[in-house]
Amino acid sequence: MSKEIRPGHSASRERESASEVGRRSIIQGLAVSGCLAATGLLGSVPACAQGTSSKRPQPGQRFVFMTGDKEGQPVTPDDVKVGEPPLLVYPMDPATKTVISSRASLLILKRIDEADLDTSTKPHSAGGIVAYSAICTHEGCPISGQHENPRMALCNCHGSTFDLGNNGTVAHGPAVRRLAMLPVTITDGELVVAGKLDGPIGPPTS
Numbered sequence: 001m002s003k004e005i006r007p008g009h010s011a012s013r014e015r016e017s018a019s020e021v022g023r024r025s026i027i028q029g030l031a032v033s034g035c036l037a038a039t040g041l042l043g044s045v046p047a048c049a050q051g052t053s054s055k056r057p058q059p060g061q062r063f064v065f066m067t068g069d070k071e072g073q074p075v076t077p078d079d080v081k082v083g084e085p086p087l088l089v090y091p092m093d094p095a096t097k098t099v100i101s102s103r104a105s106l107l108i109l110k111r112i113d114e115a116d117l118d119t120s121t122k123p124h125s126a127g128g129i130v131a132y133s134a135i136c137t138h139e140g141c142p143i144s145g146q147h148e149n150p151r152m153a154l155c156n157c158h159g160s161t162f163d164l165g166n167n168g169t170v171a172h173g174p175a176v177r178r179l180a181m182l183p184v185t186i187t188d189g190e191l192v193v194a195g196k197l198d199g200p201i202g203p204p205t206s
């Protein structure tokens with residue numbers, strides 16, 4: 001496992017800024033999903049986070065940008081680059097073009113150097129791209145923070161850090177449970193969901 005690198009002071013300021021962007025984005029997204037009233041903005045929302053199985057990503061679905069200039073547009077493998085922050089996305093049914101917008105389906109994509117992926121994680125990746133539930137397992141905030149270590153993802157709410165190169169395990173708390181991982185593959189140049197999330201979403205409910 002790579003050595004953890006904690007963000008410095010300037011990184012903290014960037015983190016705060018990124019947090020605000022993330023909060024605005026998620027609020028917009030949750031308004032679409034109908035979960036906003038239940039969440040209390042970005043607080044703990046285990047009931048909503050779990051969702052129904054139909055709202056979880058399903059094999060064969062594609063990915064669309066959750067926010068930004070390309071919001072709603074398909075994500076290509078080239079859109080996910082090494083060293084960039086986790087990319088917030090929703091799955092999309094390729095036949096009906098229906099975007100599955102819910103907390104249970106909110107995901108992060110990140111590309112990691114394949115040589116830096118653990119052996120248990122690599123079979124579920126595609127060209128170094130890994131996918132996980134975006135819902136922090138501490139108190140349910142969306143995870144969108146950049147970390148100095150390119151295989152890590154940072155939750156801006158309380159600083160939990162997850163190792164996306166090692167099954168989403170917790171590298172730094174207060175979260176104690178790993179992120180659920182979603183297998184992906186590349187088919188005919190498209191990034192495709194290749195399985196189901198391999199664990200519960202969000203914080204423990206008891």
Ligand code: FES
Pocket residue numbers: 136137138139140141155156157158159160173174175
């Ligand atoms: S909600 Fe993510 S660290 Fe607290």
